[in-house]
Amino acid sequence: MTQCVWAFNAEHPESALERREEFLNALERSAGGNIDRFGAALIYNELVANVIQHARGPIALELFSRGPQATLQVKDGGKGFMPRPRLPDSLYEESGRGLFLISYYASDLKVAPVERNGTCVSVTFPVRNRAGATVS
Amino acid sequence: MTYDSTLDASQASELIIDETDQLRIVLEGDWDLCEAPRLREALDTVDARRKVIFDLSTTSYLDSSALRVLVEFKKRSLEMGGLTAIYYGENARAERVLSISGVGSLFI
Numbered sequence: 001m002t003q004c005v006w007a008f009n010a011e012h013p014e015s016a017l018e019r020r021e022e023f024l025n026a027l028e029r030s031a032g033g034n035i036d037r038f039g040a041a042l043i044y045n046e047l048v049a050n051v052i053q054h055a056r057g058p059i060a061l062e063l064f065s066r067g068p069q070a071t072l073q074v075k076d077g078g079k080g081f082m083p084r085p086r087l088p089d090s091l092y093e094e095s096g097r098g099l100f101l102i103s104y105y106a107s108d109l110k111v112a113p114v115e116r117n118g119t120c121v122s123v124t125f126p127v128r129n130r131a132g133a134t135v136s
Numbered sequence: 137m138t139y140d141s142t143l144d145a146s147q148a149s150e151l152i153i154d155e156t157d158q159l160r161i162v163l164e165g166d167w168d169l170c171e172a173p174r175l176r177e178a179l180d181t182v183d184a185r186r187k188v189i190f191d192l193s194t195t196s197y198l199d200s201s202a203l204r205v206l207v208e209f210k211k212r213s214l215e216m217g218g219l220t221a222i223y224y225g226e227n228a229r230a231e232r233v234l235s236i237s238g239v240g241s242l243f244i
Contacts, residue, residue: 017168017169038229042233046199049199094211104236
């Protein structure tokens with residue numbers, strides 16, 4: 001298993017977004033180059049946007065990969081939230097699309113409390129094998 | 137699901153407003169959490185009674201923060217009796233994001 005870790009503060013989301021390319025390159029290396037970079041970038045940004053909406057203080061992003069499967073975990077000190085990965089009831093709602101976009105581009109999305117205080121959001125990225133088929 | 141094999145490194149966002157009989161607003165580059173306030177600020181100065189075309193043909197990236205600003209403007213345009221449209225050109229990635237988020241259907 002390989003692992004990359006990034007840390008930033010929820011009050012400074014721009015510092016997390018500046019690391020997006022670094023994250024995409026790490027994800028691509030872990031997945032053998034077979035990722036959807038646009039979808040992965042969107043997932044990364046939406047996770048950052050989500051965490052600053054629900055939490056304050058230090059945030060940790062950890063990328064794990066085992067074989068062809070790669071998972072990004074975002075841990076914060078927030079109160080947590082119920083995942084609601086669906087579109088708003090009205091298309092004119094201005095918010096509520098981020099988790100839906102994540103769930104569209106990801107293979108899996110989980111939200112769980114962490115010990116003591118905080119939330120862990122886990123997103124598994126789809127990767128494809130050399131033949132082009134999705135393997136996770 | 138189809139895959140885009142490449143995504144260029146983050147591109148500087150540029151907002152171009154081409155004002156003739158209709159207003160064409162070109163969202164060039166990346167429009168994300170950090171750039172959305174700049175888009176909102178620019179759109180706040182636009183007369184929502186006009187016909188406004190958002191040109192996403194050169195948008196390399198946009199997320200829900202930018203979508204939110206587009207929806208805000210659309211609502212204001214509706215209230216003021218304006219018209220809005222989106223031009224994608226050949227930008228399938230932008231078109232897909234707007235389509236799956238439902239925002240694209242607001243601009244038809």
